[in-house]
Amino acid sequence: xxxxxxTRRETFNxxxxxxxxxxxxxxxxEVFGRCANKNWHGHNFVLYVTVSGIPDPESGFVMNLxxxxxxxxxxxxxxxxxxxxxxxVPFLDGIMTSTENVIIAIWQILEPIIAAYGAALAKxxxxxxxNNFVEYFGGKEPF
Amino acid sequence: xxxxxxTRRETFNxxxxxxxxxxxxxxxxEVFGRCANKNWHGHNFVLYVTVSGIPDPESGFVMNLxxxxxxxxxxxxxxxxxxxxxxxVPFLDGIMTSTENVIIAIWQILEPIIAAYGAALAKxxxxxxxNNFVEYFGGKEPF
Amino acid sequence: xxxxxxTRRETFNxxxxxxxxxxxxxxxxEVFGRCANKNWHGHNFVLYVTVSGIPDPESGFVMNLxxxxxxxxxxxxxxxxxxxxxxxVPFLDGIMTSTENVIIAIWQILEPIIAAYGAALAKxxxxxxxNNFVEYFGGKEPF
Amino acid sequence: xxxxxxTRRETFNxxxxxxxxxxxxxxxxEVFGRCANKNWHGHNFVLYVTVSGIPDPESGFVMNLxxxxxxxxxxxxxxxxxxxxxxxVPFLDGIMTSTENVIIAIWQILEPIIAAYGAALAKxxxxxxxNNFVEYFGGKEPF
Amino acid sequence: xxxxxxTRRETFNxxxxxxxxxxxxxxxxEVFGRCANKNWHGHNFVLYVTVSGIPDPESGFVMNLxxxxxxxxxxxxxxxxxxxxxxxVPFLDGIMTSTENVIIAIWQILEPIIAAYGAALAKxxxxxxxNNFVEYFGGKEPF
Amino acid sequence: xxxxxxTRRETFNxxxxxxxxxxxxxxxxEVFGRCANKNWHGHNFVLYVTVSGIPDPESGFVMNLxxxxxxxxxxxxxxxxxxxxxxxVPFLDGIMTSTENVIIAIWQILEPIIAAYGAALAKxxxxxxxNNFVEYFGGKEPF
Numbered sequence: 129x130x131x132x133x134x135t136r137r138e139t140f141n142x143x144x145x146x147x148x149x150x151x152x153x154x155x156x157x158e159v160f161g162r163c164a165n166k167n168w169h170g171h172n173f174v175l176y177v178t179v180s181g182i183p184d185p186e187s188g189f190v191m192n193l194x195x196x197x198x199x200x201x202x203x204x205x206x207x208x209x210x211x212x213x214x215x216x217v218p219f220l221d222g223i224m225t226s227t228e229n230v231i232i233a234i235w236q237i238l239e240p241i242i243a244a245y246g247a248a249l250a251k252x253x254x255x256x257x258x259n260n261f262v263e264y265f266g267g268k269e270p271f
Numbered sequence: 272x273x274x275x276x277x278t279r280r281e282t283f284n285x286x287x288x289x290x291x292x293x294x295x296x297x298x299x300x301e302v303f304g305r306c307a308n309k310n311w312h313g314h315n316f317v318l319y320v321t322v323s324g325i326p327d328p329e330s331g332f333v334m335n336l337x338x339x340x341x342x343x344x345x346x347x348x349x350x351x352x353x354x355x356x357x358x359x360v361p362f363l364d365g366i367m368t369s370t371e372n373v374i375i376a377i378w379q380i381l382e383p384i385i386a387a388y389g390a391a392l393a394k395x396x397x398x399x400x401x402n403n404f405v406e407y408f409g410g411k412e413p414f
Numbered sequence: 415x416x417x418x419x420x421t422r423r424e425t426f427n428x429x430x431x432x433x434x435x436x437x438x439x440x441x442x443x444e445v446f447g448r449c450a451n452k453n454w455h456g457h458n459f460v461l462y463v464t465v466s467g468i469p470d471p472e473s474g475f476v477m478n479l480x481x482x483x484x485x486x487x488x489x490x491x492x493x494x495x496x497x498x499x500x501x502x503v504p505f506l507d508g509i510m511t512s513t514e515n516v517i518i519a520i521w522q523i524l525e526p527i528i529a530a531y532g533a534a535l536a537k538x539x540x541x542x543x544x545n546n547f548v549e550y551f552g553g554k555e556p557f
Numbered sequence: 558x559x560x561x562x563x564t565r566r567e568t569f570n571x572x573x574x575x576x577x578x579x580x581x582x583x584x585x586x587e588v589f590g591r592c593a594n595k596n597w598h599g600h601n602f603v604l605y606v607t608v609s610g611i612p613d614p615e616s617g618f619v620m621n622l623x624x625x626x627x628x629x630x631x632x633x634x635x636x637x638x639x640x641x642x643x644x645x646v647p648f649l650d651g652i653m654t655s656t657e658n659v660i661i662a663i664w665q666i667l668e669p670i671i672a673a674y675g676a677a678l679a680k681x682x683x684x685x686x687x688n689n690f691v692e693y694f695g696g697k698e699p700f
Numbered sequence: 701x702x703x704x705x706x707t708r709r710e711t712f713n714x715x716x717x718x719x720x721x722x723x724x725x726x727x728x729x730e731v732f733g734r735c736a737n738k739n740w741h742g743h744n745f746v747l748y749v750t751v752s753g754i755p756d757p758e759s760g761f762v763m764n765l766x767x768x769x770x771x772x773x774x775x776x777x778x779x780x781x782x783x784x785x786x787x788x789v790p791f792l793d794g795i796m797t798s799t800e801n802v803i804i805a806i807w808q809i810l811e812p813i814i815a816a817y818g819a820a821l822a823k824x825x826x827x828x829x830x831n832n833f834v835e836y837f838g839g840k841e842p843f
Numbered sequence: 844x845x846x847x848x849x850t851r852r853e854t855f856n857x858x859x860x861x862x863x864x865x866x867x868x869x870x871x872x873e874v875f876g877r878c879a880n881k882n883w884h885g886h887n888f889v890l891y892v893t894v895s896g897i898p899d900p901e902s903g904f905v906m907n908l909x910x911x912x913x914x915x916x917x918x919x920x921x922x923x924x925x926x927x928x929x930x931x932v933p934f935l936d937g938i939m940t941s942t943e944n945v946i947i948a949i950w951q952i953l954e955p956i957i958a959a960y961g962a963a964l965a966k967x968x969x970x971x972x973x974n975n976f977v978e979y980f981g982g983k984e985p986f
Contacts, residue, residue, distance in 0.1 A: 130518055130550075130553050131551075131553055131554075131555050132514045132517065132518065132548055132549070132550050133548065133549040133550070133551075134513075134514065134546070134547075134548045134549075135546070135547050135548070135549070136545060136546060137544065137545040137546070138545075139400075139401075141312050141313060141314055141400065142312055142313060143286040143310070143311040143312050143313040144313075146616075146617070148615055148616065150615065151615070159616055159621065160616075161623060162352065162353035163353060165353050165354060165355070165359070167286070167354070167355035167358045167359050168286040168311050168313065168355050169284050169285055169286050169313055169352075169353040169354060169355070170284060170285060170286040170287075170311065170312055170313005170314055171284055171313055171314065171315050172314050172315045172400055172401070178549075180555065180557075183512065183514040183515060183518070186434055186436065186437070186510075187432075187434065187445055187446075187510070187512070188432070188509075188510035188511070188512030188514055188515045189512055189514060190514055190548075192445065193546055194447060197545075209305065209312075210305035210306060210308050210312040211308060211310070211312060212308070212310035212311050212312070215310045216308070216310050223617075224615075224616070224617035225617070226612065226616070226617030226618055227563075228561045228563065228612040228617055228618060228619055229612060229617045231561065232559055232561065232612075250557055251557055257282075257284065257315055258282075258315070258566065259565060259566045259567075259626075260563070260564070260565060260566070260622055261563075261564050262561055262562065262563050262564070262619075263561070263562040263563075263564070263607075264559075264561050264562070265557045265560075265562075267559050267560060268557055268560075269560050269609065270556050270557035270699050270700075271556075271609075271679055271680055271694045271697055271699035273947055273979075273982050274980075274982055274983075274984050275943045275946065275947065275977055275978070275979050276977065276978040276979070276980075277942075277943065277975070277976075277977050277978075278975070278976050278977070278978070279974060279975060280973065280974045280975070281974075289759075289760070291758055291759065293758065294758070302759055302764065303759075304766060321978075323984065323986075326941065326943040326944060326947070329863055329865065329866070329939075330861075330863065330874055330875075330939070330941070331861070331938075331939035331940070331941030331943055331944045332941055332943060333943055333977075335874065336975055337876060340974075366760075367758075367759070367760035368760070369755065369759070369760030369761055370706075371704045371706065371755040371760055371761060371762055372755060372760045374704065375702055375704065375755075393986055394986055401709065402708060402709045402710075402769075403706070403707070403708060403709070403765055404706075404707050405704055405705065405706045405707070405762075406704070406705040406706075406707070406750075407702075407704050407705070408703075408705075408986045410702050410703060411703075411986055412703050412752065413842050413843075413985050413986035414752075414822055414823055414837045414840055414842035414985075416661055416693075416696050417694075417696055417697075417698050418657045418660065418661065418691055418692070418693050419691065419692040419693070419694075420656075420657065420689070420690075420691045420692075421689070421690050421691070421692070422688060422689060423687065423688045423689070424688075425829075425830075427741050427742060427743055427829065428741055428742060429715040429739070429740040429741050429742040430742075448781065448782035449782060451782050451783060451784070451788070453715070453783070453784035453787045453788050454715040454740050454742065454784050455713050455714055455715050455742055455781075455782040455783060455784070456713060456714060456715040456716075456740065456741055456742005456743055457713055457742055457743065457744050458743050458744045458829055458830070464692075466698065466700075469655065469657040469658060469661070472577055472579065472580070472653075473575075473577065473588055473589075473653070473655070474575070474652075474653035474654070474655030474657055474658045475655055475657060476657055476691075478588065479689055480590060483688075495734065495741075496734035496735060496737050496741040497737060497739070497741065498737070498739035498740050498741070501739045502737070502739050536700055537700055543711075543713065543744055544711075544744070551700045554700055556699050556700035557699075568972075568973075570884050570885060570886055570972065571884055571885060572858040572882070572883040572884050572885040573885075591924065591925035592925060594925050594926060594927070594931070596858070596926070596927035596930045596931050597858040597883050597885065597927050598856050598857055598858050598885055598924075598925040598926060598927070599856060599857060599858040599859075599883065599884055599885005599886055600856055600885055600886065600887050601886050601887045601972055601973070638877065638884075639877035639878060639880050639884040640880060640882070640884060641880070641882035641883050641884070644882045645880070645882050686854075686856065686887055687854075687887070718902075718903070720901055720902065722901065723901070731902055731907065732902075733909060795903075796901075796902070796903035797903070798898065798902070798903030798904055799849075800847045800849065800898040800903055800904060800905055801898060801903045803847065804845055804847065804898070830852065831851060831852045831853075831912075832849070832850070832851060832852070832908055833849075833850050834847055834848065834849045834850070834905075835847070835848040835849075835850070835893075836845075836847050836848070837846075837848075839845050839846060840846075841846050841895065842985050842986075843965055843966055843980045843983055843985035
């Protein structure tokens with residue numbers, strides 16, 4: 129059972145802010161700091177999508193990376209690129225746009241599509257800045 | 272005359288959009304594409320500030336990088352970080368926030384301050400994405 | 415039981431193509447796209463080799479990285495560097511040179527050698543481009 | 558149970574040497590090579606601290622990254638930055654400063670502090686050079 | 701005269717070899733070493749194209765980066781990507797494919813096209829590996 | 844006159860401190876801050892050596908990068924790697940080891956050797972951290 133993990137990197141540039149409407153302005157500023165700026169800020173986000181499977185005996189592929197790239201672009205990054213995560217993205221509607229919440233929302237979109245393709249989404253990694261990133265395994269706790 | 276060039280890297284994360292109010296919405300979308308999204312987008316900008324001079328015989332420094340970093344942060348990056356370049360930054364007021372225009376505006380702020388310190392601003396480099404960056408030498412044309 | 419994971423990075427530059435001789439030219443082009451170019455293409459491959467173990471009380475080492483680097487170079491990267499993966503590498507003979515298949519072949523070479531040294535090969539990562547990489551845990555499924 | 562893993566990157570620049578006082582000079586040089594230079598050498602170390610948890614429903618955070626950064630700086634990197642790991646760091650006193658041993662010592666400091674905060678330290682990664690890094694999961698063996 | 705320099709990064713993955721047909725096999729191996737392997741090797745090449753000009757008062761652009769990217773792809777990188785530089789590229793026909801010669805050939809293609817667009821090609825940088833790159837200013841000697 | 848600039852990257856890891864013996868301890872700490880730590884600190888230095896010339900009609904080379912790499916290693920980086928810049932390096936004896944002074948000292952070593960080879964040293968770049976680097980053109984002021 130030679131399970132191999134393949135990863136495709138895609139990028140998107142977006143605006144957002146962290147703002148909890150149930151909280152006072154003071155609490156928003158205290159918790160979120162500069163990220164609460166009402167006029168938004170933004171990032172060059174980098175998304176890594178990892179799919180696991182056994183390489184096909186004929187193609188040598190776990191999954192065709194052209195297909196994986198096309199799925200990520202169509203379903204996720206083209207909906208996020210040059211967008212405002214709080215205002216422009218139906219699948220993030222009503223969600224506090226922390227990277228933690230964004231990565232869970234991306235998983236919920238990609239997991240069934242990749243499963244329907246016959247492969248398994250194993251991991252997502254979403255990089256917000258060179259100093260901050262999040263990882264998600266669909267709720268699993270590998271470590 | 273052993274002129275050496277020293278560079279300090281600083282970063283800021285900001286939102287902006289490209290929108291020319293003298294143009295129709297169609298022309299804005301045609302020229303600026305996704306960058307014209309009315310709800311903004313954003314980037315992790317990286318700014319490189321290069322100062323030239325002859326190393327001091329005692330300190331071995333062209334300019335103390337602690338001082339250079341403090342100047343860049345106070346005068347530039349703290350005014351841009353987690354801001355909206357179109358709405359929140361007095362020194363960009365009324366300016367189309369292309370990276371070309373932003374780098375010229377940063378030069379105009381930093382050049383006299385670094386000259387007053389006794390050194391010479393030689394070059395700025397502003398990186399918008401891993402695929403796009405601009406450089407400025409105060410109008411000089413080294414190549 | 416303080417198991418620590420140490421990783422050594424090595425590189426090799428090689429040519430290859432993806433071509434399944436059991437398929438028609440049309441199917442090869444459809445599945446492999448530009449990677450099926452008969453005259454080859456190539457990459458700067460980056461290989462990360464991760465070994466796990468308990469640090470030796472005297473040396474503080476899981477495994478001497480000089481030794482690990484020497485093993486990887488002798489057994490793997492010097493056999494791949496500036497080579498054609500399809501034509502020049504005995505341990506890839508008859509194998510479709512997808513990164514999935516190449517990483518499994520590298521595991522089969524390194525695992526017994528590192529075990530004989532008294533350590534344990536835990537993970538391989540093979541980077542083909544900045545956008546594509548594969549990982550392999552010897553068939554284990556950590557996530 | 559949507560466990561998400563968040564990572565903060567911090568850096569420190571330090572001197573050290575590898576030298577086992579129980580060994581002869583010959584054995585030190587044989588095992589540690591250039592790393593045994595009596596007059597020290599140094600590195601730009603990069604530390605990645607990964608914390609796992611379920612995002613808070615209101616903030617969307619596993620842990621506030623401002624707090625995580627402040628803890629790492631106060632407890633670890635400010636004690637290591639521009640220091641000699643063998644001479645200047647109480648929590649490394651008497652420890653062979655291999656990256657394996659340093660990462661375990663950092664875990665022992667950070668784990669209880671992050672637990673007291675209500676989150677869980679899941680992983681550390683310590684990069685010594687572009688070619689060498691170590692990872693530690695508190696003794697767990699995820700793969 | 702606020703001349704600004706803008707740069708676009710594009711990539712291509714290609715095979716090549718260094719082989720001088722006027723030389724003996726011995727001399728080819730002596731001069732080119734592993735790069736003379738008859739069965740080819742390859743690289744992930746990165747091309748940086750720098751254009752200089754004065755930002756347009758209305759758009760703020762020296763040149764629209766969408767257009768610059770489209771020109772580079774159409775005229776250069778799509779002709780090189782997943783190709784054999786020695787066999788598949790008309791504009792490199794009969795040329796020793798050292799990076800020095802390749803960068804001059806790319807300049808000769810791009811310079812007139814960018815001039816016709818109304819901008820000026822100022823610099824090319826071609827990265828072959830993380831350790832080797834070449835730069836070209838159209839024959840100018842800025843330093 | 845098709846002058847091309849080729850660059851080779853080499854690395855070295857070293858300890859140093861900034862300390863001016865003509866100054867009081869207070870002034871040393873004030874000017875150099877953490878860099879004045881008596882017990883040293885260290886960095887992963889990266890050196891880029893740029894040579895200019897006209898590609899040879901037969902080899903296509905400005906200079907054989909194998910030779911350039913061998914010269915840099917023999918004359919510079921092997922004398923600096925895993926050393927203390929203040930104590931172990933004859934060509935830095937008595938020199939305040941700021942990156943400005945170190946890059947000038949490296950130029951003085953490499954320039955005549957590369958000239959004797961028939962090429963021209965055009966530029967050095969010495970990176971101390973991801974945030975700080977220096978460049979030197981032999982005293983020339985290209986910008």
